[in-house]
Amino acid sequence: MTDFHPPSETQILDRVKLPSDLKSLSDRELNQLARELRAETISAVSVTGGHLGAGLGVVELTVALHAVFDTPRDKIIWDVGHQCYPHKILTGRRDRIRTLRMGGGLAGFTKRAESPYDPFGAGHSSTSISAALGFAMARELGGDPGDAVAVIGDGAMSAGMAYEALNNAGDLGKRLFVILNDNEMSIAPPVGAMSSYLTRLYTGGPFQELKSVAKGAVGLLPESMQEGARRAKEMLKGITVGGTLFEELGFSYIGPVDGHDLDQLLPLLRTVKARATGPVLIHTVTTKGKGYGPAETAADKGHATGKFDVVTGVQAKAKANAPSYTSIFAKALIDEASRDDRIVGITAAMPDGTGLKQFAERFPRRSFDVGIAEQHAVTFAAGLAAGGMKPFCAIYSTFLQRGYDQVVHDVAVQNLPVRFAIDRAGLVGQDGPTHAGAYDIAYLANLPGFVVMAAADEAELIHMVATAAAHDTGPIAFRFPRGEGVGVDLPERGEVLPIGKGRMIAEGRGVAILSFGTRLSEVMKAREALSARGIQPTVADARFAKPLDRDLILRLASEHEALITIEEGAVGGFGSHVAQLLADEGVFDHGLRFRSMVLPDRFVDHDAPFAMYDTSALNAPQIEAKVLEVMGVAQIEGARA
Structure with missing residues (x-):
């Protein structure tokens, strides 16, 4: 692997403040601009970390689109947005590009509020064609003028939504451009029949012989290409592969x-x-x-990276602390599967992110990566469960939303024992609101028959994997955050928890705090600070949002003047269920003071996770302040002051 040597000057790029500046550049200068833009992208991401490989793969395409189309009048819609950094540099944001994914800085994805050159925000895959078709039809109906261009990666073509949009667009027949960016890789290597089909389209046909365009619409090609394309098309008659699928649509x-x-x-x-x-x-x-050796040779082609040395590509090493929740989950699932050959793992194009890559290496016949197709993943898991297997469907909280109808209709209604391992629960940091795992407690705990758990630490996660493996009477989910655990001792083997039973952590008096999930460590910090004031709250770990530990909650309510719940989820989740129980039991009639600490009712912008929880008032100082408020201490001290 050769070291990277960036251009010493960016003479062309320095002249580009907005895409309109590309109109005055010659094709030779546009080629030079692409080289400088690639170097600037690498330099910026080396400082910030972020999604590198996807952007490097579309540098020339980004230059070409902005040089030919009239943005922002013409709308370029980047699917997912992993590849949008070069686009941001060319659209007036170069001076801020080294603030990517930092608090108060540029978002890591396209964002409508950030620039008129981002006509449609994204963070999830396979939405671009639908959105572009919407823009195209708005134009036809007298709305915003201009063309609509969707840039969609090959991995995103594994999602059903992309085909729904292609089908509708072909039927409507209106002017619309779809760029299929085929790089043989989205995040992980692509899987499925569509990947094989795309591979067949270009294997064995050198571009320079015009076989690559021979099956296209010859009349739409530049004059210089048309005659060669006609000859190549004649030579290739009878070959079944080609653009047939898209042409039929x-x-x-x-x-x-x-x-x-x-x-x-x-x-x-x-x-x-x-x-x-x-x-x-x-x-x-x-x-x-493309164009950066360390990324080209990386297993994920430089998809996501931390800060790195721009010459060598070596990433800054993070301080080794506790193992990550994801790795703990993977190890626990492998341990359970080694004793039960009915356990299978399912992921939707995220084998590395969910830890199922390790599971697949150990049990390749029992591991399934279905591509970017969460709806299919959930119903596939339901079929496996109905067929007598024990499926663990490992999907990020934010992506499980995409399969919610299937969770309800195909799993919950039929009471099938699908196990949902929900990674990236809570706020996820630099990826921002599109990736926040804020809603799964609310959208799962409202389903009849569902068991919903949250691990307070990595040891609890091991127990919850064992509990899910043993649970055969209906659907069960357990959630855990991104990042490192808190460093607790780990059990040799997970124990099966009694369903719907929490645990006492610390006995106290006056006020009780009932925690659901990993805010427990912040609760204990707050308790230590409160002890200095002579206040010692009782602390309990709920473990279950459904079914609730009725006995524990009613005991806390009857033995304390106040009860506070805390969770890493949106309003409508665990705290709401606790409030419903207390109301049903008439507990509020006896004067209990109740507060529920949840994520704010807004989308929390990207930042470091600790800072995001700080602005969400869910860290130890805010928990301490909430206890003082509910106990009336804050008011008393304020009056004395």
Whole structure:
């Protein structure tokens, strides 16, 4: 692997303040701009960390789109937004690009509130074609003018939503551009029949012989390409692979073309923009991490990285602390599966992020990566459960939302024992509100028959994996956060917890705090600070949001003047269920003071996780203040002052 040597100057890039500045550049200068833009992207991410590989793969495509189309009048919609850093640099945000994903800085994804050049926000996959079609139809109906261009990666094409949009767009037949960015990799290597199909489209056909465009709509090609394309098309008659799928859906298909060759991209986009009357799909082939050796050779092609040395690519090493919750989950699941051959693991394109990669290495026949298809993942798991297996469906909280109808209809209504391992629960830091795991408590605990658990620490997570493995009478979920555990001693083997039973952590008097999830460590910090004031709250770990530990809650309510619940979730979750129980039992009639500490009723902007919880008033100082408030101490001290 060779060291990276960035250009010493950025003469062309320095002249670009907005995309309109690209109109005055020659094609030779645009090629130089792409080289400088790649170097600037690498330099910026080395300082901030973030999603590197996807952006490097679309540098030339970003330059070409902004050079040909008239943004922001024309709308470029980046699917997911992992690849949007070069776009941000060209659209007036270069001076802030080294604030990416930091508190108060640029978002790591496209964001409507951040720039008029971000016409549609994203953070989840496979939404771009639907949104672009919406823009196109708004234009037809007298709304915002201009073209709509969706840039969607190959991994995103594994989601059903992309095909729903293609089907609708082909039927409507309106002018629309879809760029399929085919890099053979989204986050993990792509899986499924669609990946195989796309591979067949370009395998064995060199771009320079125009076989790559031969099956496309010849009339939409630049004049210089048309004759060669006609000859190649004649030679390739009878071959079944090609753009057939997309053409049958009503699109003019052009490709594959080299997504790193501006000499192909620029004339092609200019001609298509001038001539297209209906929906067009342009299939580009790119390399994720292109132009930066450390990214190109990385297993994930530099998808997500911390801060790194720009010359060598070596990332700054984080201080070794407790193991991550994800790794603890993976180890616990492997341990359970080694004793029970009915346990299977399912993930939706996130084997590394969910820890199922380790499970797959140990049990390849019992591990399934279904691609970016959460709806299918949930119903697939339901079918496995109905067939007598013990499926663990490992999906981030924010992505499980995408399969909610299936959770309700295919799992809960049928009371099937699907185990949901919900990673990234709570606030997740630099990825911001699109990735926050804020809602799963509320959207699962309202379902009849569902068991919903939250681990207070990594030892509890091991117990909850064992509990889920043993639970065969209906659906069960357990949630845990991103990042490191708190450093507790780990059991050799998980124990099966009694369903719906919490645990006492510390006895006290006056006020009780009932914690659900990993805020427990902050609760104990607050308790220590309160002890200095002569206040010693009782602390309990609920473990279960459903079913609630009725006996524990009623005991806390009857033995204390005040009860405070705390959770890393939105309003409508654990605290709401506790309040419902207390109301049903008439406890409030006897004067109990009750407070529920939850995430604020707003989307929390990206920042370091601790800072996000600080602004959400869920750290130890805010817990301490809430206890003082509910006990009337704050008012008394204020009056004395």
